[in-house]
Amino acid sequence: MDCISIIDRYYKEEPALRQLLLVHSEAVAQRAVSIARRHPELGADVTFIAEAALLHDIGIIRTDAPGILCHGTEPYIRHGILGAEMLRREGLERHARVCERHTGTGLTIHDITTQNLPLPHIDLVPETIEEQIICYADKFYSKSHPEREKTIEQAARSLEKFGAEGVERFRRWAEKFDL
Secondary structure, X not given: OOHHHHHHHHHOOOHHHHHHXXXXXXXXXXXXXXXXXXXXXXXXXXXXXXXXXXXXXXXXXXEEEHHHOEEOOEOHHHHHHHHHHHHHHOOOHHHHHHHHOOOEOEEXXXXXXXXXXXXXXXXXXXXXXXXXXXXHHHOOOOOOOOOOOOOHHHHXXXXXXXXXXXXXXXXXXXXXXXX
């Protein structure tokens, strides 16, 4: 599959945002693929990880986040759901699931309802090993500072504002994937 062609179809009018998306997504893909290759015992699909990591943030183009060049109309928290819709229209269900499940370390229905988030009232927590690896790798790179790679501790601290459950999930992944 040609992920760049899919990105280009949606981002042809937004070259600066396309570049930001690619820098971020390529860094996430490299880390995720490296994790999968270092841990063959996990049985992760490396080809799928490379593709899905490149596409995991495709929905940002429809969000309102001017600080990272996004001039859409939707709240940024919806970028995963929006990206999932886009990829489902492309016939990419597995890739769509990565999109909708990578925010934070995943969002439970409890998180969504108690915080009154503008998301479907369903669990959006990574389930497959590929979803978990990509979600984990994503936490090391922000789009506001694409040139920086966070340490495990910096990434964990950046998750604290979302609650202890997400930080704990991230730390379990760190033990499984990196430590």
